[in-house]
Amino acid sequence: MKGVALLAALFMCAASFAQASDWHTSWDGTLYGYASHTGLRADSVLNPGNRIARLPQSSAVAEARFNFKAENDALRLTLRPIVLIQDNRNTFGGQRQNEAFLTQWQLRLHASEDWSLAAGREILNWGPAQFRSPSSPFYFDNGRSNPMRELSGVDALKISWTPNMRNTLTLARVTGAGHAAQNTWRDGWLLKADQRGGDWAGGLALAQTPERGLFAGWHGQFTASDALLLYAEASSSTLAHALQSPADMRLPFNIAMRSSRQTGLLAGVAYTFDNGQSLNAEVLHHGHGYRAAEENAYFARAATSPLWAVQALGYAPPLLGRDYLHLVWQSNLMESSGYWRAMATHSFTDGSNELSGYIESALTGQLSTFALAVWPSDSARQE
Numbered sequence: 070m071k072g073v074a075l076l077a078a079l080f081m082c083a084a085s086f087a088q089a090s091d092w093h094t095s096w097d098g099t100l101y102g103y104a105s106h107t108g109l110r111a112d113s114v115l116n117p118g119n120r121i122a123r124l125p126q127s128s129a130v131a132e133a134r135f136n137f138k139a140e141n142d143a144l145r146l147t148l149r150p151i152v153l154i155q156d157n158r159n160t161f162g163g164q165r166q167n168e169a170f171l172t173q174w175q176l177r178l179h180a181s182e183d184w185s186l187a188a189g190r191e192i193l194n195w196g197p198a199q200f201r202s203p204s205s206p207f208y209f210d211n212g213r214s215n216p217m218r219e220l221s222g223v224d225a226l227k228i229s230w231t232p233n234m235r236n237t238l239t240l241a242r243v244t245g246a247g248h249a250a251q252n253t254w255r256d257g258w259l260l261k262a263d264q265r266g267g268d269w270a271g272g273l274a275l276a277q278t279p280e281r282g283l284f285a286g287w288h289g290q291f292t293a294s295d296a297l298l299l300y301a302e303a304s305s306s307t308l309a310h311a312l313q314s315p316a317d318m319r320l321p322f323n324i325a326m327r328s329s330r331q332t333g334l335l336a337g338v339a340y341t342f343d344n345g346q347s348l349n350a351e352v353l354h355h356g357h358g359y360r361a362a363e364e365n366a367y368f369a370r371a372a373t374s375p376l377w378a379v380q381a382l383g384y385a386p387p388l389l390g391r392d393y394l395h396l397v398w399q400s401n402l403m404e405s406s407g408y409w410r411a412m413a414t415h416s417f418t419d420g421s422n423e424l425s426g427y428i429e430s431a432l433t434g435q436l437s438t439f440a441l442a443v444w445p446s447d448s449a450r451q452e
Contacts, residue, residue, distance in 0.1 A: 094139045101132040103217075103439075112449045114372045115382050121375070122382060125157035125164075134219065142179075147189075149173040151219065170248045172221045185229045190222040190247045193259065195272055196288035197300040199349050200395035200414065201388070203333030204286035204302035206276040207254060209387050214412060216427045217441055221248040225259070237263040243278075254278050268292040282307040282330065298339040305332055308357055312384035316362035318369055322380050331356030345401025351394070358391040361418050368450040389452040390418030406431055421447030 105128045109119050116122045130153070137148040148171060155166040175189030194211055196204045202211040212218040227241040243257040257278035264271055271289035284307075290300035311328030337351035359367060367389065371381040394417070399410040407430040414423045424446070429439040 092139055092141050094137075096135065096137045098133060098135040101130065101134070104129050110449055114368050114449050115378055117378075119159060119161075121378055123159060123161055126159040128158070129156045130154070144179070145175075145177045147173065147175050147177075170221075172219055172248060183230055183232050185231070187227040187229070188225075190224050191227070192220050192222045193225065193241070193243075194220065195261075195263075195274070196302050197290050197298070197339075198288075198302050198335050198337060198351060198353075199397050200351050200393065201335070201353055201355070202288075202302060203304040203335050203353070203355070204272075204274060204288040206259070206274065206284040206286060206304075206306070214425070215441070216410060216429075217439070223247050223249075223254060235265050237261075239263075243276075254281075280309045280327075282327065296341050298341075300337045300339070302335040303333065305330060306357075307331070308386070310384055311357070311386065312367075312380060314359055314363045314367040314370065316360070316366050318366055322370060322377060322384075324380065324384055328357060333357070345403060347397075347399055349395075349397040349399075351396075353393045353395065355386075355388045355391050355393070357386045358388050358418065359386070360391060364389050364419055364452070365450070390416040390421075392417040407437075416452055419447070419451045421445070421451035423447075 107124065107126055109116070109124060109126060111118075113119075116124070119126075132154070133152040135148075135150050137146075137150075139146045150169065150171050153166065153168045153170075155168075157164045157166065171190060173190050173192060175187055175191055177185060177187040177189075179185050192208070194202070194205055194208045196202045196211070198204075198211065199213050201209055203209065205211065207223055208220060212220045223243055224245040224247050225241045225243045227239060229237060229239045231237045239259070239261040241259040241261070243254050243259055245255050254276070255278070257276060260275045262273050269289065269291045272287070274284070274286040276284040276286075284304065286302070286304040286306075288300070288302045290298060292298055307330050308328040309326075311325040313323040313325055315323075332354070333356055334354040335351055337349060339347055339349045341347045358364075367381060367385075371378040394415045396413045397410065398412075400408055402408070407428070409428040410426065412423075412425045416422075422445070423443065425441070425443040427439070427441045429437055431437045
């Protein structure tokens with residue numbers, strides 16, 4: 070009820086501001102049509118014969134993504150609706166999905182030069198990391214490894230204070246996970262402080278929810294030269310559910326309702342060449358992942374029982390291992406003719422690797438073609 074009251078107050082305050090100025094509206098949209106195919110391992114430990122997860126092996130998708138904006142001097146309303154028609158098929162049959170939803174929407178009021186109020190569904194994401202973002206409580210997988218992915222925002226009421234160009238302080242009441250399936254941050258709070266200098270920027274985020282312990286995350290970046298960017302992210306957090314996999318095979322899986330507190334660390338460097346192409350190298354330590362012996366036991370248990378395979382799939386940590394190397398080589402982002410991106414990931418925990426690439430080419434001013442390929446080169450008992 071408190072959130073509803075605050076939203077109603079925002080709308081009433083906004084209405085008084087809206088009478089003072091003219092409105093300006095704009096919109097744009099992108100239509101997508103694409104097909105995909107996934108090759109599944111016949112010897113999969115976690116999903117033998119695709120009988121457990123029943124993943125789509127082929128998909129045909131038609132999708133429309135729109136952006137609408139209406140604003141005046143004090144008030145701004147933004148909407149990002151998605152219309153999706155998807156046909157999934159595997160050896161068990163087909164499934165049709167028709168869906169229309171809002172990935173983002175926000176009503177924002179500039180109450181003064183220093184203060185702003187906002188309500189809606191927003192992607193509360195930050196930090197420079199490409200692979201995973203340990204400094205973000207909501208988007209550990211920030212979607213940057215898949216250029217086609219559309220993140221969905223969380224529902225929040227937010228107040229921001231920006232006294233100058235260097236500092237911002239934000240307090241948000243997170244009421245739900247928006248369109249996303251996971252809702253472990255419902256009824257949560259977020260406090261975010263950001264500071265910017267001439268060649269550096271940083272931020273601290275504190276988040277709390279009844280289902281999880283306090284999350285503390287930090288991100289920072291430093292521009293060492295015109296070509297070199299150094300950045301880092303760190304966090305201390307717990308998980309709402311954690312599948313514990315003892316290295317001793319005589320012990321079963323154990324599902325903890327709240328994991329122990331662990332640390333996430335990421336260090337990265339980005340170098341931009343004279344032709345505008347850039348190379349990112351990142352090292353990630355993921356404290357919630359398994360050590361090598363625990364990951365071996367994870368696959369060994371899953372292979373002995375369908376029930377343990379279901380637990381292994383449903384309650385696994387966001388990444389199985391603890392230590393990773395991620396490389397990104399991409400074209401000049403300012404080129405209008407197209408874009409390409411090549412990625413490689415290596416797990417130091419089990420030695421597994423993944424290669425992926427994305428390419429987009431502009432045929433006309435309005436029409437483009439694109440392709441995405443992912444190739445994991447690991448065995449059935451590696452990530």
